[in-house]
Amino acid sequence: MTQRRLYLGPLTDNRRWERVAIRPDDVIVVTPPKCGTTWMQTIVALLLSGDPEVETELSIRMPWVDIRLRDIDEVAARLEAMAERRSMKSHTPMDGVPLDGAAQYICVFRHPLDAHFSFRNHVRNTPLRWFDHWYPEEDPGGVAFKRFLDGGPEGFDTDAMPLAHILRHYEAARAVAERENVHLFHFADMRRDLAGAFARVAEILGVTHPPGLMARLVQAATFDNMKADAARFCPSGGKGFFRSDAGFFASGANGQWEGKLTAAELEAYDAAMQAALAPEARCWLEFGAEA
Template sequence: HSTANHAWYDALNKTPGLVGPEIGPPHEDPVAYFRHWLENDGAPFWPFWENVRSWWEIRGLPNVLMVHFADLKRDFEGELERIAAFLEIPIPEDSRARIIEHCSFDYMKCNAAASVPLGGAFWEGGARSFIYKGTNGRWKDRLPSDLSDAYDQRAEQELGKDAAAWLKEGRQVR
């Protein structure tokens, strides 16, 4: 929510029936923000570990498919096939190239207003600022090693070794 604007905060905080404290802008220092997030279980949003754990626990159900961004980046066409097979949707050969193009990061960034909620009205800089860099693992260059290690330890403690490894790097599960 680092690029969220006043309209976004108003929609969250001024809506009748608000439960819990209001959400304010994030700390300007990403390291301080992440430290707070880690120490407060995903604050200011939902309990992070329980959210991941709940999905991990039901990953074997026939109506659940775990898809990781890193896997999409690593092998988009393979993941496209896997998702289509899961949904039992054939991919017409004459549509394949267009699907791949429309799902690419560059295409989505250039056409962000069509896919971002409310066309990006809730973000400073509009929809293009919502779709950020399209990379995975940026924490390796941003977080001090003690904080990265603390995250890894907490992830394994909360989720177990397999789920923590999947959360960090992806790789298909089923």
């Protein structure tokens, strides 16, 4: 863990990365939860395979290294045995992930309020009752949003994805964004121009496909197609882990918080964002490049 920050939560432990030998051609997707992780992993899988029908099997073929639910010895051995080009994911900020000089790091961000409301849907769709403390099913007092604003960026709060953790992700990614192998994407930009996102990721990966095939790959990664075939695209899809595989892809929309927060809650969020970020940096985090 030399020169890397420790992120140790109820579900995740970034010390697990010590067991993974990074290869120069690895692709590591690093995001806060519910910011487009599965979407970006799918784009990477489609581009690396060149097959619109590829079985992504993200949990196995492109594993989440940090999560403790899988034995790290098994994960490390499986990764080491892969002869093909590998991809992995992490919900640990970049200051807690091993930063190799040649591997590619793709960081995806989303409006923090959209990520928060998507996470609310997500925890209701999992069997992990630990989240009930942060996200009670009946919440007339707004406990979930209070904890979103008050939670810390690391420690026990890490896996509940408070605003501070999203901001830590963003700050850590921006701190290394000048490197040629670190790339920042925004969920809203991907929604606006999925073909453009594919073209940019293809350039990062150094792969090319004929225009007709690229169009089919892009179509495979549209929100509607992924939700319609959720058992294929959802992490651990078809295995009964989630209450609903389709529910994993709740809406994919922007502006989910509109009409759901009180004026006082919005004022508190605005104050936290103003204190944390300069206006231009905040604008990009919330709305992407076209803000």
